[in-house]
Amino acid sequence: MEIARRYQFDDETGPLSLAARQAKGSKRDPSSFVWLGGFRSDMMGTKAQAMVDEAAHIGVDSLRFDYSGHGESEGKFIDGTISKWVAQSLQIIREASEGPQILVGSSMGGWIALRICQELEKLGEDDRLAGLLLIAPAADFTSLLMEPEFNNAQREAIETNGFIAQQSEYSDEPNIITKKLLDDGRGNSVLNGQLRLGIPVRILQGMKDPDVPYEHAMKLVHELMHDDVTITLVKNGDHRLSREQDIELLRRTMQEMAVRNI
Numbered sequence: 050m051e052i053a054r055r056y057q058f059d060d061e062t063g064p065l066s067l068a069a070r071q072a073k074g075s076k077r078d079p080s081s082f083v084w085l086g087g088f089r090s091d092m093m094g095t096k097a098q099a100m101v102d103e104a105a106h107i108g109v110d111s112l113r114f115d116y117s118g119h120g121e122s123e124g125k126f127i128d129g130t131i132s133k134w135v136a137q138s139l140q141i142i143r144e145a146s147e148g149p150q151i152l153v154g155s156s157m158g159g160w161i162a163l164r165i166c167q168e169l170e171k172l173g174e175d176d177r178l179a180g181l182l183l184i185a186p187a188a189d190f191t192s193l194l195m196e197p198e199f200n201n202a203q204r205e206a207i208e209t210n211g212f213i214a215q216q217s218e219y220s221d222e223p224n225i226i227t228k229k230l231l232d233d234g235r236g237n238s239v240l241n242g243q244l245r246l247g248i249p250v251r252i253l254q255g256m257k258d259p260d261v262p263y264e265h266a267m268k269l270v271h272e273l274m275h276d277d278v279t280i281t282l283v284k285n286g287d288h289r290l291s292r293e294q295d296i297e298l299l300r301r302t303m304q305e306m307a308v309r310n311i
Contacts, residue, residue: 050072051070051071051072051101051111052070052071052072053068053069053070054068054069054070054071054145055067055068055069056069056114056140056141056144056145058117058136058137058140060117060133060136062124062125062128065117065122065123065124066122066123067114067115067116067117067122067123067137067141068092068114068115068120068121068122069092069112069113069114069115069141069145070092070101070112070113070114071110071111071112071113071145072101072104072105072110072111072112073110074104074105074107074108074109074110074111075105075108076107076108076109078108078109079110079146079147079148079149080109080110080148080149080150080151080179080307081104081109081110081111081112081146081148081150081151082100082101082103082104082109082110082111082112082150082151082153082182082303083111083112083113083142083146083150083151083152083153084097084100084101084111084112084113084114084153084155084158085138085152085153085154085155085158085159085161085162085165086113086115086116086119086120086155086156086157086158087155087156087157087158087187088156088157088187088190088224089119089126089217089219089220089224090119090120090155090156090158091115091119091120091121092113092114092115092120092121093120094291095289095291095296096155096184096289096290096291096296096299097113097155099296099299099300100113100153100299100303101113103299103300103303103304104303106300107303107304107307109307110146112141112142112145112146112150114138114141116129116133116134116137116138117129117133117134117137126225127212127225127227129230130229130230130233130234131157131160131161131164131191131230131233131234131237132233132236132237133233134157134161135161135164135165135168135237138161138165139165139168139169142165142177143174143177146177148176148177148178148179149176149177149178149179150177150178150179151178151179151180151181151182151303151306151307152165152166152178152180152181152182153182153183153184153303154181154182154183154184154186155183155184155185156184156185156186156187156190156260156261156288157187157190158184159181159183159184159185159186159187159188160186160187160188160189160190160237160239162181162183162186163181163186163188163239163244163246164237164239165178166178166181166246166248167239167244175247178248179248179249179306179309180248180249180250180251180306180309181246181248181249181250181251182251182253182299182302182303182306183250183251183252183253183269184252184253184254184290184299185253185254185255185258185260185261185266185288185290186252186254186261186266186269187260187261187265188239188240188265188268188269188272189234189237189238189239189240190234190261191230191231191234191235192231192234192235192238193240193265194260194261194265195226195231196231199213207226207227207228207231208228211227211228211229212225212226212227212228213225213226214226239272240268240269240272242272244272244273245273245275245276246273246276247276248276248277249276249277249278249279249306249309250273250276250277250278250279251278251279251280251281251302251305251306252266252269252270252278252279252280252281253280253281253283253286253290253295253298253299253302254266254280254281254282254283254286255282255283255285255286255287255288255290255295256282256283256284256285256286257284257285257286257287258286258287258288259287259288260288261288263282266280267280281298281302283295283298
């Protein structure tokens, strides 16, 4: 059974209460699966729930939470940056879990998972991690996938107003893209030839993903040339990978990764 928790995160806007849910596994094992959601997603989505259910089936812990400005957490979305969401994720993982953890990152959550690996290594705590399971990982998406699509009017609006509003295919509310998010994203780049993780990485990627093309996921595979990486391309899969067969693939991949660590 999951237990709802709140974690306090302090930043320049003041203290923020972040929502999380944690479940203990039936096995006496400190391993856990940790959900890292996507841009404007929340922890109650289909894939996040599937991760929690499969972790319970395997018998290990699970942890999921909402970044500031997302889901049940406090804060304004427009105040968010990759740095802030990485810092929040790192704090909750360090406070809530002992390890070893397998980070399950979806879309932007894949980028955040990669940055968490880097930050834990700086802290000398990279032994907390046992692997990454990345779903349509959107590494460096602000600079590599988003900015190249802006037209001149949008670029000017960002410089003049500090943001633009873009129609979203996944919500009635527009996506607010801020200059602060874009500038901060460049400082969090991971596809720069310096990424080496030392843990198994499994990537699930739809080949009909309009948001994160599978070629982008292949860039990450090449970036991790020294690591144990397997990418599974889903021929008719979209960005969400939330169909029944996609969820079954997620479950099987979790099982395979858990066997290595339990």
